[in-house]
Amino acid sequence: MNYFIGVDVGTTSTKAVLYDDKAVVIKQFSQGYDLFRDSNGMAEQNPEAMVEAVMQVIHDAGQEIDFTTEKLLAVSFSSANQSLILLDDKFHPQSRVITWADTRARQAADELKRSPLGREMYANTGTPIHPMSPLTKLLWLKKTAPEKLEAASYFGDIKSYLFYRFFNTFKVDISIASCTGMMNINSGDWDAKALEITGVKKEQLPEIVNGTTQAIGLTDEAQAKMGIPADTPFVYGAFDGALSNLGVGAIEQDTVAITIGTSAGVRVITDHPVIDPQERLFCYAVDNGLWVVGGPLNNGGHVYQWAVHHLVTPSAVRNEKTDPFTLANHVIEGEPTGANGLIFLPFLGGERAPLWDANARGTFFGLNNLHTRGDMLRAVMEGINMNIATVFYAVRDLVGTPKSVTATGGFARAEVWRQMLADVLNCPVNIPESFESGCLGAITMAMKSLGMVDDLSAVKNYIGEEKSYTPNPEAVEIYSKYLPLFQQVEGLLTPAYSTIAKLQQK
């Protein structure tokens, strides 16, 4: 039998999925590592720990293969989209991996966003001006620690660093490059203006290659630690969001992919770059001639977790021997659409798309004497979905009305969520029965790289059964009255967010 290994390098762990050459999952492996956080907004990883973890999961997956009779066709990579690592002239790390979740570049991002240059940089790169991006992280370092910038010879991300460690070559796929805020979305090369304002030279950045590019010839150390043949092709792949779209078959612009995990995401793949005049959406390259447009949302399932934790009575749950989420879903099913006239803005953790306001906070609006805790629970789930709908509509307005949505993520498991999403979006929602979408997307790129498929759309053959949810016209009618109010209240409260965020810092 022949195999692929799909590797997904995440924020707190790396996962490897061993597939056969028909993309059937054989076995999964995982290795965790620390995310170093402190109160200043730091969110860093130890690069050495990540190199070790990635080599370990590949090693473990490789142990399943009998290399005397079987072949590992390729290893292909998905990774978190944004990170920055400073390297010296020998490519030794001069910093930890500063992740997308690190918010210390907030002030630099705010300043850039408020200047006319901010709009220009977004239009050039498709990357929203936000502390998540390497562009704003470099501007932050330039202002607060210029000596560190001076001392660095190269500026990489976690994927280019991993590949350097495995192959002594400093390259990055176009999709990861595109998320940095440093790549021109039209030329596919590093953006002159981005280089100018950060003071970084093009030679200090990795070479941009297509995601189907192979690296071959593992270093001795990497080969020894992974225990796989040195000539195994490693395919660069893309960033996790883009590969997740591939992995659920949402690879044309008639299908929008929505993920509701702890956070949430809305993404659609297009055949041309799409820049949002209102700067709500990202546009990143995926591969030759493919882009992904969408928005990342901070406030997904963790908001529901918060509500269930505080609005479901623990002892009632104990007595009924039901887990609180099941109980909450049951309560919500019993509540009317619209929660009897209650609006919830889910911005517990600030918000990226559609607001891009780290100071945003959550709001219940419209409480009256008759509202119950059950209404509040339902309003929370509706509010999370309405916020997702706001990004969905932004995508729809720019890319066109999709035929359907494919939804994945842990919080898309409950029936009440799935139907509510279809109703709020007024769009059919399909749920793949099982998926490891990021890794499946990655090995599809490997298949294309190896010439085994002509087109990435071949991935559709590997996706299992889907379950479909059709919008309920009555609920659609009701939500069509709530959504404008949700958006009105969202707009009205914007001027108060910075003050409340300041009060909460004490």
Added chain:
Amino acid sequence: MNYFIGVDVGTTSTKAVLYDDKAVVIKQFSQGYDLFRDSNGMAEQNPEAMVEAVMQVIHDAGQEIDFTTEKLLAVSFSSANQSLILLDDKFHPQSRVITWADTRARQAADELKRSPLGREMYANTGTPIHPMSPLTKLLWLKKTAPEKLEAASYFGDIKSYLFYRFFNTFKVDISIASCTGMMNINSGDWDAKALEITGVKKEQLPEIVNGTTQAIGLTDEAQAKMGIPADTPFVYGAFDGALSNLGVGAIEQDTVAITIGTSAGVRVITDHPVIDPQERLFCYAVDNGLWVVGGPLNNGGHVYQWAVHHLVTPSAVRNEKTDPFTLANHVIEGEPTGANGLIFLPFLGGERAPLWDANARGTFFGLNNLHTRGDMLRAVMEGINMNIATVFYAVRDLVGTPKSVTATGGFARAEVWRQMLADVLNCPVNIPESFESGCLGAITMAMKSLGMVDDLSAVKNYIGEEKSYTPNPEAVEIYSKYLPLFQQVEGLLTPAYSTIAKLQQK
């Protein structure tokens, strides 16, 4: 021994308190009656049932007196401030008593308020343009049932109707007249413009008399039913809010009276009429040379009841054998001032002062991942007090900074409420240990009427011990940062209230 009976004619019951001539409470009596409500906003009373109830409580109080050796010096009246009753030419009721709580005049009030005439009428009468007032109720009837207005010979309120039934004389005290929206606050007579726009003639309204005016000579029927001497002086008194100020000794403009019952009220007595350029406050006459300025708030203790009902876990309460309010107060005491950066607007039932917006609704603003149900509970109590503070500040800005606040009402019983009120207002708060403030105010007017005291301030001799709460400087400092945000959010959300109210009607 000699006695007074203080009678307080309320919305759902009438209370009589028997006092000796030193204002010591001997015994209390009460009679309930229905408040007829339906979904259209009706809130009516049966006038005959009220006459019977009032006669009954006076009868019961009179039974305590041995009229062979003792004397009932006077009966004096407190009553709800606004009501309307249509009478025919023989003073027979042509309608039930349409109470202040009846909101069917909402549209008429909205129209008047939006017109330049609305501002003029408020300035003339001191009565906010609101469905509570007889002025707007007459405008509503003129528009929707002109035949009823045509058919009526007289327009009274519950107190003038009671006195008519007892004495065949159609008069009303200046304080009740002043609350109708029909009396000119400067002249003390019916307002020409109010008569013009309602189409009511001055002769159809009761004669306006001072609150210390006596009626003597009970009708045979009234005398028989009450079982007291026919020559007992009945003193008109005033409306309950004004008498409540008297009854707690808040009779000069250095002392603001605050009541927190189901709803709430802020009132201060002044020696001149005070008209609020922003139309947030009422200004009603109390007696010769005395006016009362303040605001009635819908959202007092009932909002806290709502929060305790929905945010305190019932089973936890059962286990601990503690009532939920005690538990909630305890939770709130354990939370930091400011509820970790959470704002609550308490407008569950619309709001009168300071917003005068029946469509207003409640809001939690500023929720983040770390907020708990305990934070929400504390934010509710703080929000109720901040709303009261908004009215308090409006009073302060117009009348001057008071030396202290005297607080009464069922929700002022908990220590945490009392201290929080002092902290939010940044003003010392005194709590009378025991009080029947409305009835005590009423008999003080009777004493003045009888020449037993020179001045209403004599009431201070009859008030028991007070407990005092001094603002805590640290809490004052914190609330001084929260209050502007509370008011900002209140202002920001105003445009969304009509839409949410409409959504809740379905």
